[in-house]
Amino acid sequence: METPSPALLIVGTVAFDAIETPFGKTDKIVGGAATYAALSASYFASPTGIISVVGDDFPQSFLETFRKHGILLDGLEVRQGEKSFFWSGRYRADMNTRDTLDTQLNVLASFKPVVPVTWRHCPFLLLGNLMPSIQSAVLDQMASRPRLVVMDTMNFWMETALDDLKRVLRRVDVLTINDEEARQLSGQYSLVAAARAILKMGPAFLVIKKGENGALLFHGDQVFFAPALPLEEVFDPTGAGDTFAGGFLGYLASTGDISFDNMKRAVLYGSAMASFCVEMFGTERLVFLSKDEIESRLRQFIHLTQFDIQLAE
Amino acid sequence: METPSPALLIVGTVAFDAIETPFGKTDKIVGGAATYAALSASYFASPTGIISVVGDDFPQSFLETFRKHGILLDGLEVRQGEKSFFWSGRYRADMNTRDTLDTQLNVLASFKPVVPVTWRHCPFLLLGNLMPSIQSAVLDQMASRPRLVVMDTMNFWMETALDDLKRVLRRVDVLTINDEEARQLSGQYSLVAAARAILKMGPAFLVIKKGENGALLFHGDQVFFAPALPLEEVFDPTGAGDTFAGGFLGYLASTGDISFDNMKRAVLYGSAMASFCVEMFGTERLVFLSKDEIESRLRQFIHLTQFDIQLAE
Secondary structure (H helix, E strand, C coil): CCCCCCCEEEECCCEEEEEEECCEECCCEEECHHHHHHHHHCCCCCCEEEEEEEECCCCHHHHHHHHHCCEEEEEEEEECCCCCCEEEEEECCCCCCEEEEEEECHHHHHCCCCCCHHHCCCCEEEECCCCHHHHHHHHHHCCCCCCEEEEECCHHHHHHCHHHHHHHHCCCCEEEEEHHHHHHHHCCCCHHHHHHHHHCCCCCEEEEECHHHCEEEEECCEEEEECCCCCCCCCCCCCHHHHHHHHHHHHHHHHCCCCHHHHHHHHHHHHHHHHHHCCCCCCCCHHHCCHHHHHHHHHHHHHHHCCCCCCCC | CCCCCCCEEEECCCEEEEEEECCEECCCEEECHHHHHHHHHCCCCCCEEEEEEEECCCCHHHHHHHHHCCEEEEEEEEECCCCCCEEEEEECCCCCCEEEEEEECHHHHHCCCCCCHHHCCCCEEEECCCCHHHHHHHHHHCCCCCCEEEEECCHHHHHHCHHHHHHHHCCCCEEEEEHHHHHHHHCCCCHHHHHHHHHCCCCCEEEEECHHHCEEEEECCEEEEECCCCCCCCCCCCCHHHHHHHHHHHHHHHHCCCCHHHHHHHHHHHHHHHHHHCCCCCCCCHHHCCHHHHHHHHHHHHHHHCCCCCCCC
């Protein structure tokens, strides 16, 4: 039996997290960038294919959760006798800064992603935050250049693998990073100047995520801003950025429209998904959303940001 | 000869500042909350009346600048033999935090604002950041309750005069404070929870200013968000909040419409004026704006924030 061809591919970690926030703490729960991104994307584009690696300690029940969301696991390697990637961290009172308590690479230390042969013409690809050379290796395996490649990265790779990072940057269309990372990558404090410098490094689009302060989308001389929804309570910010990226690319893949105007909408859908993510621990809130809930949150964005002004001319 | 009746009144400091930023430093230049707010308001509502006090060291040339902007100075007391309020500060590299280097109260130490008799029916009143009992004393002098009273305050008064502050809060319509002040006043970290608590203290509207991260307008269960314009360079943030408040109330006074929808527009005009303010030192940029430049910045807000999404239903 042949599995269907994925509408988009997500490369990244599928892992365990242990999280402490001012509101409580979890034991080992399922996390990882690809987990959040795939669940988020699955509400828009189906099927979503994951390329990742776990150990034999990864719960069957969560693989079933993926399948229920129409997520294809042909690209998920399960290594017998090894353990899944594990991260543990504690958020400070402001929920914006977190301290890493423990990182165990386990299977991730020797991860060599393999794109299933039947997936190599997939038009939409999300390269989650991984070692830049691994991101390049995934691009190398694609039989045809995807219509849109979105890439995430982090300050750690800027410090340890900047040349590799710059190489893969030249091959992607959209980079999503946070404000501190944009400043570090560009050497510019002003985000406008940082964006201009980064757009020269390769990607035609740049999303700068500012957490509770929203996200900026840059393209040429154009800028679009989407606030984060003002929430009564942020319970656990883990995965919000990956959930954003998954919703962003999932929406683009589902519409097949990669114009700047549609990317604005994609930023809003991504932000809406992130606003759900932070309401509960881990992926708890992401696994039982309805289309109505998502649309209702989009309506909140409209009320929050839309206005009517008559200007001369 | 009788002077015309002001369209709005602004109570606050008219003063000297000496400012250091990463981009340079100034000698003593004219500053003060009422200075910024009145210049900003003057582009919308005319005439604007200032209620404040200066010493005899205050430059005649700047009084002339006020007059050129149609600003009425009947309420500006000039004390012979005394010196104007002076503040000196240095901004850190991020431009968001500043250290006070020197504060000389001078005339401000014994400031007792007097609202000129012919101004006591003015429908729009801005109570700039001053000791809360002074703000109350101004309200007491009004012969009729203004249609809209906007008030600014700061953490210092929350720490030293909280009861007086709460008393005046019950008598105003709009409070404008920054995010840290909102958290301090309410004891709530979440701005949504903080807003709910503050709206119970009296004002029907609350503006929470987040500097480069924009401003939130709360009213009942409604929220509106206006981003700050992403600027290439912030040269000097001094007076941005006062410029915002002046533009906000000036726009409302010029339209005579205090509905929530019009307050959204007022927040955008206030933000546009603040975006000019920070482009140069002190009031340099505020004194030679054109209506076209202001409208053009409003267009930038439209491009930055407006989108088109079709939702079901």
